[in-house]
Amino acid sequence: MKRIDHAEASSKFIKATDHLDFHDKRLWDLRKKRDRVSEALPEWEQLRVIASAIKEHTLTHLGDYLEEFERNAIANGAHVHWAKDAAEHNQIVFDILGARRAKTLVKAKSMLTDECEMRPFLEKRGIVVMETDLGERIQQLDDEPPSHIVVPAVHKLRTDVARVFADTIGTDRNNSDVHYLAESQRQHTRPYFLRADAGMTGANFAVAETGTVVVCTNEGNADLSVNLPPLYIASVGIEKVIPKIEHLGVFVRMLSRSALGSPITQLTSHFRKPRKGTEMHIVLVDNGRSDRLGMPDFWYSLKCIRCGACMNTCPVYRRSGGLSYGATYSGPIGVIIDPAFDLRKYGSLPFASTLNGSCTSVCPVKINIHEQIYKWRQVIAERRQLPFVKKEAMRAAGKVLSSPKLYRAAVETAGAGVEHLPRIMMYSRLNAWGRQREVPAAPPYTFRQWYLENRTKK
Amino acid sequence: MSTRDEILAKVRASEPPALALPDLPRFATKGGSTLDGFKAALVRMGGKVADAPADGDLDVVVRKLFPDARVVCSATAEVTGNRALGDVKAPADLADVDVGIVRAAFGVAETGSVWLTEDELGINALAFLSQHLVVLLDPNRIVGNMHDAYRDRDRFDAGYGVFMTGPSATADIEGVLIHGAQGIRSLTAVLVAPPRV
Numbered sequence: 218m219k220r221i222d223h224a225e226a227s228s229k230f231i232k233a234t235d236h237l238d239f240h241d242k243r244l245w246d247l248r249k250k251r252d253r254v255s256e257a258l259p260e261w262e263q264l265r266v267i268a269s270a271i272k273e274h275t276l277t278h279l280g281d282y283l284e285e286f287e288r289n290a291i292a293n294g295a296h297v298h299w300a301k302d303a304a305e306h307n308q309i310v311f312d313i314l315g316a317r318r319a320k321t322l323v324k325a326k327s328m329l330t331d332e333c334e335m336r337p338f339l340e341k342r343g344i345v346v347m348e349t350d351l352g353e354r355i356q357q358l359d360d361e362p363p364s365h366i367v368v369p370a371v372h373k374l375r376t377d378v379a380r381v382f383a384d385t386i387g388t389d390r391n392n393s394d395v396h397y398l399a400e401s402q403r404q405h406t407r408p409y410f411l412r413a414d415a416g417m418t419g420a421n422f423a424v425a426e427t428g429t430v431v432v433c434t435n436e437g438n439a440d441l442s443v444n445l446p447p448l449y450i451a452s453v454g455i456e457k458v459i460p461k462i463e464h465l466g467v468f469v470r471m472l473s474r475s476a477l478g479s480p481i482t483q484l485t486s487h488f489r490k491p492r493k494g495t496e497m498h499i500v501l502v503d504n505g506r507s508d509r510l511g512m513p514d515f516w517y518s519l520k521c522i523r524c525g526a527c528m529n530t531c532p533v534y535r536r537s538g539g540l541s542y543g544a545t546y547s548g549p550i551g552v553i554i555d556p557a558f559d560l561r562k563y564g565s566l567p568f569a570s571t572l573n574g575s576c577t578s579v580c581p582v583k584i585n586i587h588e589q590i591y592k593w594r595q596v597i598a599e600r601r602q603l604p605f606v607k608k609e610a611m612r613a614a615g616k617v618l619s620s621p622k623l624y625r626a627a628v629e630t631a632g633a634g635v636e637h638l639p640r641i642m643m644y645s646r647l648n649a650w651g652r653q654r655e656v657p658a659a660p661p662y663t664f665r666q667w668y669l670e671n672r673t674k675k
Numbered sequence: 676m677s678t679r680d681e682i683l684a685k686v687r688a689s690e691p692p693a694l695a696l697p698d699l700p701r702f703a704t705k706g707g708s709t710l711d712g713f714k715a716a717l718v719r720m721g722g723k724v725a726d727a728p729a730d731g732d733l734d735v736v737v738r739k740l741f742p743d744a745r746v747v748c749s750a751t752a753e754v755t756g757n758r759a760l761g762d763v764k765a766p767a768d769l770a771d772v773d774v775g776i777v778r779a780a781f782g783v784a785e786t787g788s789v790w791l792t793e794d795e796l797g798i799n800a801l802a803f804l805s806q807h808l809v810v811l812l813d814p815n816r817i818v819g820n821m822h823d824a825y826r827d828r829d830r831f832d833a834g835y836g837v838f839m840t841g842p843s844a845t846a847d848i849e850g851v852l853i854h855g856a857q858g859i860r861s862l863t864a865v866l867v868a869p870p871r872v
Contacts, residue, residue, distance in 0.1 A: 267699065277692065299682050355847070371850075411767040437858020444835070445766050470822075482840070507685040
């Protein structure tokens with residue numbers, strides 16, 4: 218597996234300053250919207266504590282809740298399947314489609330299906346898969362993965378979308394009016410809803426008490442995907458289970474406020490039983506989740522409700538774009554989930570962070586994201602996964618910092634260097650810090666020198 | 676060992692030490708009437724509110740709101756329309772409906788949402804294939820917030836149910852807000868009690 222180098226991958230994104238500026242502003246705008254609505258609720262922090270506690274309770278009793286969910290889903294007339302990994306998930310979906318001779322599938326946004334790389338698997342086997350969420354559709358047509366779990370094409374400007382649509386669904390290349398583009402996708406997709414053999418969604422929440430799959434969307438594409446075709450498949454990560462219907466009150470109040478700054482998504486859909494004469498299948502997926510459940514330092518990451526608030530606030534994510542992370546889950550949550558999938562491939566991600574902790578403070582379920590980022594760094598260093606340059610730099614720094622004499626000598630030399638070195642030497646390739654920053658001017662003396670001069674008895 | 680047993684065994688072996696389920700306190704909504712709250716919230720989410728007709732003629736209300744509508748399909752006997760829902764064989768046959776009319780089970784003031792199930796919709800797809808939706812809502816059946824809504828478990832026995840809040844929408848392209856993404860282009864709530872039986 219090719220190792221992802223986040224810093225390198227993001228350099229291309231950073232060069233495109235129009236895109237970078239827009240991306241940064243757009244996501245920060247979502248952060249501000251989130252702040253406005255959360256501050257308007259006096260009980261916000263209390264809800265975070267409760268949401269976190271519900272998730273933690275559920276995860277520590279996950280086996281029982283999964284069985285309860287399955288029992289009730291089956292009693293409702295749904296079929297329940299279990300997939301231990303991505304490959305098994307994809308095969309199960311393909312087999313369900315095959316049994317019903319289904320050839321066309323309309324699907325709502327599901328990060329789990331992206332994680333399992335389901336679409337290429339099905340397409341190779343002759344299934345036509347139509348992504349119906351506008352952002353996911355743009356990415357599908359552009360043969361790019363989604364860059365954000367809530368707004369998949371946030372890294373694209375309208376001119377990019379105009380180009381993609383012109384090349385694929387025959388729109389006017391020179392018309393980048395957003396209403397025109399959105400209407401074009403609506404009209405192009407609608408016949409697929411009407412004719413599809415099967416529809417698919419993920420799950421925001423799976424209620425154990427009733428066997429209900431809850432899907433939160435704004436576009437209406439989940440409801441169209443499920444309420445038209447005769448076959449419905451829901452892909453559900455095992456960590457999506459919550460105990461009772463009443464708990465939805467907490468999570469529904471928090472999800473869209475955290476994600477987009479609106480009190481609720483336009484559609485909050487509850488799929489419980491198949492319509493008369495149709496079939497409903499639920500695929501419960503592990504794919505590394507039970508492994509993570511057993512990691513004392515990292516199991517809290519399973520509380521995630523996929524709101525994306527951490528991405529919107531993260532200065533690194535905002536200025537590098539989700540695609541730089543090379544994984545379905547990017548931004549802060551991606552940084553703590555992806556190394557559990559593949560430590561070697563994603564070992565650079567925990568270093569794509571300033572550890573500012575903003576992610577932790579906005580997380581509606583109180584995942585201690587920045588603490589887990591730090592813990593992953595330790596794991597990576599211990600497993601000798603640090604890149605050579607970083608390891609040597611850390612080793613050298615450790616020597617200097619642990620010796621007062623060496624430290625003082627280094628500080629004085631650095632100060633002199635900043636003052637006297639020509640720019641071409643200061644900002645050479647070795648100075649990674651200086652690539653986009655001015656090195657600050659060295660102060661005239663160190664604190665220690667000042668202290669010795671002014672505070673010690675003469 | 677089936678995959679199911681394998682996963683459950685692995686999950687149970689990995690479960691961290693048990694943590695208790697918290698109690699859910701009652702969260703009261705801010706002061707002010709739920710009706711006013713509902714209207715304001717719905718408008719904020721891109722929905723519209725129409726006055727109840729003084730003479731009770733809802734057909735006229737619908738015609739006035741959508742004078743150019745060719746196909747009008749109502750799931751409630753309170754409005755006549757020109758496409759009988761009972762005649763519709765397949766959900767996809769509703770694709771040409773301009774205006775759908777439904778009566779919601781109840782509303783939520785906090786968010787401006789209405790709750791619709793297969794009982795209210797007749798055919799679920801009516802609420803998504805119609806270009807525009809008119810939702811009749813009894814002003815006395817509006818609860819304060821989502822906790823109030825979810826507290827009554829019996830409401831959620833339906834095979835399909837949805838909290839609809841305004842029209843379908845997206846801001847996936849440059850954050851520009853579009854109403855009428857894949858679903859309805861507009862939602863108009865008419866606050867009127869059902870006729871006495």
